[in-house]
Amino acid sequence: MRKIILSAIGVLLIVFSFLFAKKLIADKHKPKPVKEKVVKTVFTDTVKNATVKIVIPANGSLVAKRRVELYAEVQGVFKSSRVLFKPGQKYSKGQTLISIDADEHYASVQSAKSELYNTISAIMPDLRLDFPEVYQKWQNYLNGFDLNKSTPKLPEMTSDTENYFITGRDIVSSYYNVKNLEQRLSKYKIAAPFSGILTEALVTEGSLIRSGQKLGEFIDASVYEMEVALSKGYASLLKVDEPVVLHSLDGTETYKGRVSRVNGSIDATTQTITAYIEVENDALKEGMYLEAHIDAREEQDAIEINRSLLLEGDDIFVVRDSVLDVIPVKPVHFSETTVVLKNIPEGTVILKKAVPGAYTGMLVKPFDNQSTKTNTK
Missing domain, CATH: 2.40.420 (conserved putative lor/sdh protein from methanococcus maripaludis s2 fold)
Structure with a gap:
C-alpha cells in the first residue's frame, strides 16, 4: 500500500513539472507590451x-506740496480771536492765523513816528528861506503824513545841498528807524500765505509766546506730492508732465496725477533716482499711501x-x-x-x-x- 501511494505522488510530481515547464516556454515567446507615448496638453x-506700454510701478505717501512751519519772531501773549487756533481749522488766504499782543511795541512805533514828524516840521522855516525850490514838496510830505498809517517814503532829494541839509538833521536815520519798527510791528500778526488747513497747533490762546518758538504747521490741502524712488535704469525714461495713474491700497479708488519734478542726481548709496508725482483731489489727505503706475515709454x-x-x-x-x-x-x-x-x-x-x-x-x-x-x- 505504501509503494502504491509513493508511486502516485511521483506520477503527480512528473505531471506538474511537465505543465510548469510548458507554461514557462509559452511565456518566453509572449511579445513584450509596448509603452504608449504620453502627449501632454x-x-x-x-x-x-x-506696441507695448512700459509701466513703472512705484509707491509712497502723500505730502502737501505747499507747507509752512509757523515760528514766532517776536515775544508776547497770544491774543484770542474768533477762529480757534486748533488742528483741522481752515483759513483763507490773508486771514490772521495768530495775533500777538503788540500794544507796547505799537506805542514805541507811534512815538518814533511823532518824533520824525516833529523833526521835519522844525526845519520847514529854514527850508522856506534857504531852499525855497524844495519847500513845497516837503510841505506836501507833511500834509500826507498820517500817524495811523504806514510812514510814507521821504521825498526824493534833487541836490547835494538839500541832501546834506536833510541828512544833517538826522531825518533820514529817523525815517529808517521808524520803518524798522513798523516792519517789526507787522510780525505780531501771522497771516495765512494761502488758503489751507492747520495740521499742528503747539500754542493756545493766552499763552506767552517767545521769539523763535514753533507755533504749528499750515498746509495747502488742495495739492499733494508723492515722492518715489526708482531704479537708476529708469532715469532716461522719466519725463516731466508724464501722466500717472495712482491707486489706493485696496484698489477701490483711482486718481490722476503727473510727474512734476525729477531729481537731477542719483543717490550714491541706493542707486535710485527720486521723482515727484503731483496729484489734486478733494478726497486725498496728507499721509495717505498710494501706488503709482508711471507710463515710461512705448516699445514697438x-x-x-x-x-x-x-x-x-x-x-x-x-x-x-x-x-x-x-x-x-x-x-x-x-x-x-x-x-x-x-x-x-x-x-x-x-x-x-x-x-x-x-x-x-x-x-x-x-x-x-x-x-x-x-x-x-
Whole structure:
C-alpha cells in the first residue's frame, strides 16, 4: 500500500513539472507590451507683435506740496480771536492765523513816528528861506503824513545841498528807524500765505509766546506730492508732465496725477533716482499711501508674457508640429510678474502657461477650448 501511494505522488510530481515547464516556454515567446507615448496638453498662444506700454510701478505717501512751519519772531501773549487756533481749522488766504499782543511795541512805533514828524516840521522855516525850490514838496510830505498809517517814503532829494541839509538833521536815520519798527510791528500778526488747513497747533490762546518758538504747521490741502524712488535704469525714461495713474491700497479708488519734478542726481548709496508725482483731489489727505503706475515709454513690435515663461539664456518654448522647441528672444523690460520681449516672429505659437518638466522635443497637444465647450453641451 505504501509503494502504491509513493508511486502516485511521483506520477503527480512528473505531471506538474511537465505543465510548469510548458507554461514557462509559452511565456518566453509572449511579445513584450509596448509603452504608449504620453502627449501632454498645454495652453498656447499665437504671437501678435504690437506696441507695448512700459509701466513703472512705484509707491509712497502723500505730502502737501505747499507747507509752512509757523515760528514766532517776536515775544508776547497770544491774543484770542474768533477762529480757534486748533488742528483741522481752515483759513483763507490773508486771514490772521495768530495775533500777538503788540500794544507796547505799537506805542514805541507811534512815538518814533511823532518824533520824525516833529523833526521835519522844525526845519520847514529854514527850508522856506534857504531852499525855497524844495519847500513845497516837503510841505506836501507833511500834509500826507498820517500817524495811523504806514510812514510814507521821504521825498526824493534833487541836490547835494538839500541832501546834506536833510541828512544833517538826522531825518533820514529817523525815517529808517521808524520803518524798522513798523516792519517789526507787522510780525505780531501771522497771516495765512494761502488758503489751507492747520495740521499742528503747539500754542493756545493766552499763552506767552517767545521769539523763535514753533507755533504749528499750515498746509495747502488742495495739492499733494508723492515722492518715489526708482531704479537708476529708469532715469532716461522719466519725463516731466508724464501722466500717472495712482491707486489706493485696496484698489477701490483711482486718481490722476503727473510727474512734476525729477531729481537731477542719483543717490550714491541706493542707486535710485527720486521723482515727484503731483496729484489734486478733494478726497486725498496728507499721509495717505498710494501706488503709482508711471507710463515710461512705448516699445514697438513687442509682446508681454509672464516671467515664468522666460528660460535661462533668454529663450522661450515654442510649439512646432506638436513638439516643444526653444527660440532666442530679446528681453527689454522686466516687471514683478511680466517681461516685455522682442525679436519673436509674427504668428509663432508659444506656451501661455509654464509646463512643469518641459524639455525640447517633448510631445504636446494644444488645449482646444472650443472642443471642450462642445463636449460639455
